[in-house]
Amino acid sequence: MSTEPRPTQSRSHPWMALSAPGVIDEMLAEIGAPSVEALFEQIPQDHYRKTPLDLPPALSSEMELKRDLVTRLKRNETCEDNLNFLGAGVWQHHVPAIVDEVVGRTEFATNVWGSYQSDHGRNQTWFEFSSQLGALLNLDVVQLPVYSWGCASGHAIRMAAKITERKKVLVPQLSDPERLSVIRTYCQPQEMESAIEVVMVAADPTSGRLDLNDLKSKLGSDVAAVYFENPAYLGTIETGAAEIAKLARAAGAETIVGVDPISLGVMAAPGDYGADIVTGPVQPLGVHMQCGGGAGGFIASRDDETYVRSYNGFLVSIAPTLEEGQHAFGLACPHQNSYGMREYGNDWTGNSTYLWAIAGAVYMSLLGPDGFAEVGRLIVSQARYAAKLLGEVPGVRIVWPDTQFKEFVVNFDDAGKTVAEINDALRAKGIFGGKDISGEGLGVGQAALYCVTEVHTAADIQRLADTMKEVLS
Amino acid sequence: MSTEPRPTQSRSHPWMALSAPGVIDEMLAEIGAPSVEALFEQIPQDHYRKTPLDLPPALSSEMELKRDLVTRLKRNETCEDNLNFLGAGVWQHHVPAIVDEVVGRTEFATNVWGSYQSDHGRNQTWFEFSSQLGALLNLDVVQLPVYSWGCASGHAIRMAAKITERKKVLVPQLSDPERLSVIRTYCQPQEMESAIEVVMVAADPTSGRLDLNDLKSKLGSDVAAVYFENPAYLGTIETGAAEIAKLARAAGAETIVGVDPISLGVMAAPGDYGADIVTGPVQPLGVHMQCGGGAGGFIASRDDETYVRSYNGFLVSIAPTLEEGQHAFGLACPHQNSYGMREYGNDWTGNSTYLWAIAGAVYMSLLGPDGFAEVGRLIVSQARYAAKLLGEVPGVRIVWPDTQFKEFVVNFDDAGKTVAEINDALRAKGIFGGKDISGEGLGVGQAALYCVTEVHTAADIQRLADTMKEVLS
Amino acid sequence: WDEPVIMEMGRPGGRGQIFPAPESEVISSVGGDLIPGVMARTDRPELPEITEFEAQRHYLHLSQMTLGMMGVSLFGTCTMKYNSKTSEYATLRPELAEVHPYQHEDTLQGVLGIIHEFDGILRSLSGMDQFIFQAGGGADAAYTMTALARAYWKDKGLLGQRTEMVTSAQSHPCNPATAAAAxxxxxxxxxxxxxxxxxxALKAAVSDKTALIMLNxxxxxxxxxxxxxxxxRVAKEAGALCFYDHANFNGVMGKLSARELGFDACMFMLHKTFGAPKAGGGPAVGAFGCSDDLAPYLPTPVVVKEGDHYRLDNDRPKSAGKVREYWGNVPQVVKAYAWARGMGAEGIQxxxxxxxxxxxxxxxxxxEIDGLAISNSDVKAHRMEMTRWSLGPLAEETGIGTVDFANRMADYGIDPWWMSHEPWIVAEPFTPEAGELWSKEDIDLWIDVVAKIVEEARTDPEMVKSAPHNQPVAQVKGDVFEDPSQWAMTWRAYKRKVMGDAQADRGAA
Amino acid sequence: WDEPVIMEMGRPGGRGQIFPAPESEVISSVGGDLIPGVMARTDRPELPEITEFEAQRHYLHLSQMTLGMMGVSLFGTCTMKYNSKTSEYATLRPELAEVHPYQHEDTLQGVLGIIHEFDGILRSLSGMDQFIFQAGGGADAAYTMTALARAYWKDKGLLGQRTEMVTSAQSHPCNPATAAAAxxxxxxxxxxxxxxxxxxALKAAVSDKTALIMLNxxxxxxxxxxxxxxxxRVAKEAGALCFYDHANFNGVMGKLSARELGFDACMFMLHKTFGAPKAGGGPAVGAFGCSDDLAPYLPTPVVVKEGDHYRLDNDRPKSAGKVREYWGNVPQVVKAYAWARGMGAEGIQxxxxxxxxxxxxxxxxxxEIDGLAISNSDVKAHRMEMTRWSLGPLAEETGIGTVDFANRMADYGIDPWWMSHEPWIVAEPFTPEAGELWSKEDIDLWIDVVAKIVEEARTDPEMVKSAPHNQPVAQVKGDVFEDPSQWAMTWRAYKRKVMGDAQADRGAA
Structure with a gap:
């Protein structure tokens, strides 16, 4: 054993066991190759890159790497240190510590994909995600989540088009432009032969809800699906949901509803008002905002073979095993997706956001029926309170004051300031104001979409209102 | 199934399964008791408290509880956001992420004590702590850690007193008053019949090292042990260690050395220069400072039955099992501690800091021989560099500039300001200056003990020196 | 652990998470019954009612029943990497976890800076001019390419004409599938x-109808x-866009430059090649990069630097539109950045x-194991970072095939191997990939297990066929997966179909 | 997992953690060889040389081989509590983890405030006037009491006379042991x-020699x-100090007040009663509280509040001196505070x-299980939160004793029971404690396992005697634990004694 530490330049890398001195030579000898270069014999010499790599210097020690990461990330300001009212698809909800623990376990937050044979616990957790979400939705089929709510809705619309063999979808005028852009991508430009036409349905200006007359006028026999959200992008509750579903069904179209699952302790289950396919975000179910990296979207439906056969992704089913009385879990209809059928599969699939299924399973199990009822009641109460207090500030008008769940539109036309100016002033006082929706073509003027959740106390809301008064005075 | 959430007042507590409605009544029925009160029949009525409990209101939801904790803790300022040079028994070292992961696993950071039969993995990790620390110390016996370095030294001195049947210990004049206070507690006041007398050995003023002449003069046949540290409290390296051990052995006394384990990649193993018993802190081995809550102390010795039989705590030994060729782990000499023998056991033991043994096992396995050499070299280099740059600041004098490991004494007698004033000024600029040791009676004047470790870059040190120049100008 | 399904656990009124009632000033201000009656929920969702501890213990048990990265996984096409907990913990900090994508860019300089730096790293590795991270995986990045191609050809007025995508029969399924979906x-x-x-064949396939080619x-x-x-060269001569699916970048990192080879765009999988966790299937990132010519068509936002300030550029009038909301799975980008910095140019090579x-x-x-055959055995040159193998000879001899092996491998604490996306090309395929993570001892162990099962296939084929024997559950009976009367994707469906719960009919077909 | 000892793992030059070399300006300024030659290490410590991943995987495997809190533990005297991850994560934040105890008190207002609040909570629960948290466990808090008693009697000039501590033969061993050590x-x-x-007996025992009594x-x-x-009353009449070891507080929380019963001081175990983790044996906290009369003798520092400002009071000239460095295991105090706040007065009761x-x-x-006997069977009143039981009848009948049961219980995923600190009082003792954590199902499961093993003891005693059968390792052969020639507390010793490594002699006896 040598008495001196090895010189720095030849030290092996902590992330690569075979970088230890001598190991590669040993393996080359067993392979019978003269050099590492010889193993790359397939690559013609003129394919090798000529430009040398120009990367920032290695932070080879963990200590330097951590310092770099932490120093950089501290340049962010957070919704923990500031009072945040941004929502619009990424919401600040409480994440229970147990969710963080389970999701962070290396067995789950793993480097591997994990095959069914080796990962029974993971499979079961996935099934429990679908089962619990199904209980909230009152629907029997829930797919493992896809990339986002927008992607889920895009897939759902394509499912509907496939099932109905029609190529038009009706969506609300007051849609989230972010989600709508994704949906348009999924529906293809009109130049494509297989494009699905996206047609807007007007809103009732007094309530923000869908204009049923406009809907009726557009609901022809070419409509594959009606898509709407409940609560909708601007926070309004769609009380006409059952009527919409009835109209759609009568026209032979599918009803696709986007729902926020955290509302389902207090809001009716979409399975109970006629939804055929339901989509929604998984981020409210125990996933941190992560600058949008917490996004994920679910798709659910009734347990009808037509629907099941048209899913694009992974359906986890409970199943018996060779041992009497035991159950396990596996993929139902595994061959219909693009892994099995390439371009002939349903849409396409790939790595998704399955870790958030684990988060969601834990989250829902912690809340139970009473927890969902409590959190829903708390959210809607705090949001209404915020709307009320803000509505009392001179220059501020709440657009639809009594119809929202956790988000609502605040209009500043009478304030003499733009939303951008107001938000700058709020930010200087440690408040992140609502999302500026003035430029989204929604016809709501200088307006911001405020989001209030269970994390906001009455004192927080009073602080917002007081600061707003200050800013606008 | 009821349609409404239950009212708040009767909801069950998430931490108590039996608080669910009706469960207690069901159990009372099975017990055959009329009421909960009836089960407390042993307590006489007049024993019940009369003053009602006066506790702050419950934060019954996790969300409120988290908010309270985080809001309060944010009132602290940290050594992550400030540049810290405090050490003196709690040091800012790099904690690898894997240590945090393993220590945080609920299987280890558990609510249970964990018996040997069920916790094989934990037992093995403990053994690996002792084994790796033994490799650093070049000693064969390492006990699971006790509360702190001071406690370890206290126990070690009592071990020596028991072994030698003598009642005096020699300790350095330049000792940490915090650790010394603990040692004095363990040695008992002189009024106690079994007290061990604590006698100070002077320091060589030119080096801070032990004055060997003074040591010789005090080393009589009544001395149970000589205790010294290497590196010592004030950061100095005790080059006379082997000589001290030789003198002690000649006098029939035990040599007890306190060592900082993070120095052992570059500093000689105490087992190699004559130490009989070795103590030290475990906090440098992958434990966060935690406001002092990361403290823990180890005791090690040669594998001599006399020593082994005098340990106070838990010795984990590898052992064969009923299955040929397999090994497992259990407690050696389990009956000699106070659990087995009450007041007749060796000293006393109790819950300790065994989770830090797990941290230490992981830490040492990550560093390996080369990592310890690298970190030792880095620490001593940065510390010397800091001493050098600070020494160049007008008004600053480094007391023993070339003999320290990671800590060193900075004297400000010529600066015209007290250490307290200087530290206040530094703190205003985001720097936590060294520990003020002016009042500790060490004869070093207005002085601070600065600690520099591997976490300090050259730029950090330059910033300290520049700021010091500013502060003193 | 003999772990029940969570839907069977708990007791009426059991609670795992409590929320406070609204404050009295809130209640007195807004009242109750705030959900319009027609939309108010009247039933109680059938969720478990358990304590916090029971939820924790249940899911920790399930995590222990998951091999995760605890075994040895030479899983082809997935490139097992070490996922540093350093970067994992950095991204869990509130500085990233509690950040909203719509925050003002002044409050996001940290993460925008990291994204921009990492963009630069990928530019150097690929020769491309701009990367975005919106795609949630490799397939989504391929989809991004198809959307970009549509926008490009639409801008040129040729979208009605350029209607074809050309690829190899062996390319990853995501390429043909996303192109078809597009x-x-x-x-x-x-x-x-x-x-x-x-x-x-390529020359015959490309024409003025070709919109793009997609290749690994x-x-x-x-x-x-x-x-x-x-x-x-041939494809571009025909006017087609060329997309390099760099899923298998690991063996050629630092050696090839997609741009120097002539490609217009490429994608990297940050969750495979760049050390972010795969996490059982995402959240992942398909980093999409392209030349300046294609950059105007990118989905927005694009992170750009102006002076010392980073900002989100949303002003791309020719943009193909979004493939996903927001900017991407930002924590995974940070982890990939951390991986690249921790490795450095030398480490990556x-x-x-x-x-x-x-x-x-x-x-x-x-x-050296009798019964195994390499694919395309005529190709004598050394393979790159993975190889397709076949169990064909052994299957003919013993009747034991690649699925049986996968079932049996888990018994040895080894992750079952990856078979193939194209089982029709090579009989009884498996596709092992060694990567740079595993030690020689790990690889030896893995191969020893394969050799052992080969032996078992000859001596005790029934045992192999009925595997696993050493896992929490026995072999799954797969017939339910294609049977509408038996499959059950939720506990509701299971109760209705298998347990015969007549009450459980709502929400069924 | 068949997990090797870490000392057997790795390869020469393998690295799990790297540190940078000092910067060039540092090296050129201070040079190399900074450790004086005589103290410079010349050998290479025999530590494993492995990658970061290997360390991670090894210790995660070992964690999976640890029951931890995954089973059901009715472990007497330990009061299993739910350890909230909410408070665990709060204390892992840099706001507490990266804080130094010698920081200026202005920078510690958060944690000082929590300690002060929690002090107030314990004051209310006990009636005492001041708490400190320096003691690292219950035994250390008992030790604190003995040190305090010394300082008290020294201050009164009677330390030479007050030399005795009186306790019950059944008190926790830490009481007599710490008193003796003091x-x-x-x-x-x-x-x-x-x-x-x-x-x-008490009256006969106390006198003017009695310094203190210590009781649970x-x-x-x-x-x-x-x-x-x-x-x-009797003890105080004799002048003795009275210390209430509140280790078994759980059954009487909110019902008894130590001060109202007359005690001068008491201690609580924050890692048992107050929901901080026990963590396999610490870091723990023995919260020590006393009356104003004894407060001057407390170890320093004591956290006090002045106006809105919290500070550390070090100015206690009569202080007994420290029992441990710094202020205590601060994170555990925060967790206990969190537990008390999460429970509230009502929840605690x-x-x-x-x-x-x-x-x-x-x-x-x-x-109802035949073969088991309760201790002190004449005591008919209901017991408090734990009970001592005896396997005596069963042992006489079958030869199977409490140790055999402990070995066998783990096979059922159940934490072995706690036997007793005083095995000489009750034959074949075990001491189960139900606490408030476990569900009825958990308790039933635990008892069913006991009943099952009772049955096994009658039908298959050999099997029980040779348990465990279902654990990572078989029953340990315990003779080495008392044999100096065989015990091996380190791998070094094992190599020398068992593997016969002649090189491994350094550091031996």
Whole structure:
């Protein structure tokens, strides 16, 4: 054993066991190759890159790497240190510590994909995600989540088009432009032969809800699906949901509803008002905002073979095993997706956001029926309170004051300031104001979409209102 | 199934399964008791408290509880956001992420004590702590850690007193008053019949090292042990260690050395220069400072039955099992501690800091021989560099500039300001200056003990020196 | 653990998470019953009612029943990497976890800076001019390419004409599938004996109808198409856009530059190649990069730097539109950045060397096991970081096939191998990939297990066929998965179909 | 997992953690070889050389081989609590983890405030006037009491005279042991048939030599001494200090006040009663509280509030000196604070009710198992939160004793039970404690396992004797633990003694 530490330049890398001195030579000898270069014999010499790599210097020690990461990330300001009212698809909800623990376990937050044979616990957790979400939705089929709510809705619309063999979808005028852009991508430009036409349905200006007359006028026999959200992008509750579903069904179209699952302790289950396919975000179910990296979207439906056969992704089913009385879990209809059928599969699939299924399973199990009822009641109460207090500030008008769940539109036309100016002033006082929706073509003027959740106390809301008064005075 | 959430007042507590409605009544029925009160029949009525409990209101939801904790803790300022040079028994070292992961696993950071039969993995990790620390110390016996370095030294001195049947210990004049206070507690006041007398050995003023002449003069046949540290409290390296051990052995006394384990990649193993018993802190081995809550102390010795039989705590030994060729782990000499023998056991033991043994096992396995050499070299280099740059600041004098490991004494007698004033000024600029040791009676004047470790870059040190120049100008 | 399904656990009124009632000033201000009656929920969702501890213990048990990264996984096409907990913990900090994507850019300089730096790292590795991270995985990045191609051809006024996408029959399924989903007609080129399609086939396939070509190289058999530069030349001559699916980048990191080979765009999988966790299937990132010519068509936002300030550029009038909301799975980008910084240029190049050495070592040892055959056995050159193998000979001899092996491997604490996306090309396929993570001891252990099962296939085939025997559950009876009367994707459905709960009919078909 | 000892793993030069070299300006300024030659290490410590991943995987495997809190543990005297991850994560934040105890108090207002608030909570629960948290466990808090008693009697000039500590033969061993270590003579009072020592015995024992008495109540048998107020009166009449070891506080939380019963001081175990993790044996906290009369003798620092400002009071000239460095295991104090806040007064009282109900339910079911006997069977009153039981009858019948049961229980995923600190009092003892954490299902499962093993003891005693059969390792052969030639507390020793490594002699005896 040598008495001196090895010189720095030849030290092996902590992330690569075979970088230890001598190991590669040993393996080359067993392979019978003269050099590492010889193993790359397939690559013609003129394919090798000529430009040398120009990367920032290695932070080879963990200590330097951590310092770099932490120093950089501290340049962010957070919704923990500031009072945040941004929502619009990424919401600040409480994440229970147990969710963080389970999701962070290396067995789950793993480097591997994990095959069914080796990962029974993971499979079961996935099934429990679908089962619990199904209980909230009152629907029997829930797919493992896809990339986002927008992607889920895009897939759902394509499912509907496939099932109905029609190529038009009706969506609300007051849609989230972010989600709508994704949906348009999924529906293809009109130049494509297989494009699905996206047609807007007007809103009732007094309530923000869908204009049923406009809907009726557009609901022809070419409509594959009606898509709407409940609560909708601007926070309004769609009380006409059952009527919409009835109209759609009568026209032979599918009803696709986007729902926020955290509302389902207090809001009716979409399975109970006629939804055929339901989509929604998984981020409210125990996933941190992560600058949008917490996004994920679910798709659910009734347990009808037509629907099941048209899913694009992974359906986890409970199943018996060779041992009497035991159950396990596996993929139902595994061959219909693009892994099995390439371009002939349903849409396409790939790595998704399955870790958030684990988060969601834990989250829902912690809340139970009473927890969902409590959190829903708390959210809607705090949001209404915020709307009320803000509505009392001179220059501020709440657009639809009594119809929202956790988000609502605040209009500043009478304030003499733009939303951008107001938000700058709020930010200087440690408040992140609502999302500026003035430029989204929604016809709501200088307006911001405020989001209030269970994390906001009455004192927080009073602080917002007081600061707003200050800013606008 | 009821349609409404239950009212708040009767909801069950998430931490108590039996608080669910009706469960207690069901159990009372099975017990055959009329009421909960009836089960407390042993307590006489007049024993019940009369003053009602006066506790702050419950934060019954996790969300409120988290908010309270985080809001309060944010009132602290940290050594992550400030540049810290405090050490003196709690040091800012790099904690690898894997240590945090393993220590945080609920299987280890558990609510249970964990018996040997069920916790094989934990037992093995403990053994690996002792084994790796033994490799650093070049000693064969390492006990699971006790509360702190001071406690370890206290126990070690009592071990020596028991072994030698003598009642005096020699300790350095330049000792940490915090650790010394603990040692004095363990040695008992002189009024106690079994007290061990604590006698100070002077320091060589030119080096801070032990004055060997003074040591010789005090080393009589009544001395149970000589205790010294290497590196010592004030950061100095005790080059006379082997000589001290030789003198002690000649006098029939035990040599007890306190060592900082993070120095052992570059500093000689105490087992190699004559130490009989070795103590030290475990906090440098992958434990966060935690406001002092990361403290823990180890005791090690040669594998001599006399020593082994005098340990106070838990010795984990590898052992064969009923299955040929397999090994497992259990407690050696389990009956000699106070659990087995009450007041007749060796000293006393109790819950300790065994989770830090797990941290230490992981830490040492990550560093390996080369990592310890690298970190030792880095620490001593940065510390010397800091001493050098600070020494160049007008008004600053480094007391023993070339003999320290990671800590060193900075004297400000010529600066015209007290250490307290200087530290206040530094703190205003985001720097936590060294520990003020002016009042500790060490004869070093207005002085601070600065600690520099591997976490300090050259730029950090330059910033300290520049700021010091500013502060003193 | 004999762990029940969570839907069976708990007791009425059990609670795992409590929320406070609204404050009295809130209640007195807004009252109750705030959900319009018609939309108010009247039933109680059938969720478990358990304590916090029971939820914790249940899911920790399930995590222990998951191999995760605890075994040895030479899982082809997935490139097992070490996922540093350093970067994992950094991204869990509130500085990233509690950040909203719509925050003002002044409050996001930290994360925008990291994204921009990492963009620069990928530019250097690929030669491309701009990267975005919106795609949630490799397939989504391929989809991004198809959306970009549509926007490009629409901008040129040729979208009605450029309707075809050309690829190899061996390319990853996501390429043909996303192209088809985007509305393109897919042209698959068959493989020749050398393992890749002929240049002539390509020449015959491309035309003024070709919108784009999408290729991997090396492919999942470890075979490199030496004519790739010529392919790109031919395709571009026909006007087509060329997309390099760099899923198998690991073996050529620092050696090839997609741009120098002529490609217009490429994608990297941050959750495979760049050390972010795969996490059982995402959240992942398909980093999409392209040339300046294509950059105007990118989905927005794009992170750009102006002076010392980073900002989100949303002003791309020709943009193809979004493939997903927001900017991407930001924590995974941070982890990939951390991986690249932790490795450095030298480390990245070394990793590529190691993965090819390790793969060839693995091939050498596998070739010594009787009953296994390498794909395209005529190709004598060393393969890249993975190789397609076949159990064909053994299956003929013993009746034990690749699925049986996968079932049995888990019994040894080894992750079952990856078979193949194209089981019709090679009989009883498996596709091991050694990568740079595993030690020689790990690879040896893995191969020893394969050799052991080969032996078992000969001595005790029934035992192998009925595996696993050493897992929490026995072999699954798969017939329910294709049977509408039996499959059950939720506990509701299971109760209705299997347990015969007559109450459980709502929400069914 | 068949997991090797880490000392056997790795390869020369393998690295799990790298540190940068000092910067060039540092090297050129200070040079190399900075450790004086005589103290420079010349050998290479025999540590494993592995990658970061190997360390991670090894220790995660070991964690999976640890039951931890995954099973059901009715472990007497330890009061299993739910350890909230909410508070765990709060204390892992840099705001506490990266804080130094010598920071200026202005920078520590958060944690000082929490400590002060929690001090207030304990004051209310106990009636004491001041708490400190320096003690690292319950035993250390007992030790604090003995140190305090020394300082008190020294201050009174009577330390030479007050030399005795009186306790019950059934008190926790830490009481007599710490008193002895502090230099006191220990007087143990024997138990009567009712389960506690007689008042007469106490009267005979106390005198002007008595420095202090130390007592638990209820004791580990679940028996409450109804004469405790009289005891305190008698002891104080003799001038002795009275210390209440509140280790078994769980069953009487909110019901008893140590101060109202007359005690001068008491201690609580934050890692048991107050929901901080026990973590396999610490870091723990013994919260020590006393009356204003004793407060001047407390170890420093004491956290005090002045106006809105919290500070550390080090100015206690009569202080007994420190029992441990710094202020205590601060994160555990924060967790205990969190537990108390999460429970509230009502929750704490309910927990006490529940733990006694659960214990009596457990007693009821145990009493139905033939072969088990309750301790002090004449005591008919319901026990408190734990009860001492005996396997004596079964052992006589079958030869299977409490150790065999402990070995066998783990096979069922159940934490082995706690036997007893005083095995000489009750034959083949075990001491189960139900607490308020476990569900009825958990308790039933635990008892079913006991009943099952009782049955096994009759039908297959050899199998029970040779347990465990279902654990990572078989039953340990314990003879090495008392044999100096075989025990091996380190791998070095093992290599030398068992593997016969002649090189491994350094550091041996």
């Amino acid at each position: 509305g393109f007609k897919v042209v698959n080129l068959p493989l020749e004996e050398n393992g890749y399609p002929s240049l002539d 190289n090396p492919d999942d058999m470890g075979i490199y198409n030496p004519e790739i530069k010529e392919w790109v 070394l990793a590529s060397d190691i993965s090819v050495v390790a793969n060839n070592y693995m091939d050498k040892r596998l070739s | 230099g006191f003579k220990v007087v143990n009072l024997p138990l009567e048939e009712n389960g506690y020592p007689s008042l007469d 109540n209820p004791d580990d048998m679940g028996i409450y001494n109804p004469e405790i107020k009289e005891w305190v 309910l927990a006490s009710d529940i733990s006694v109900v659960a214990n009596n339910y457990m007693d009821k079911r145990l009493s």
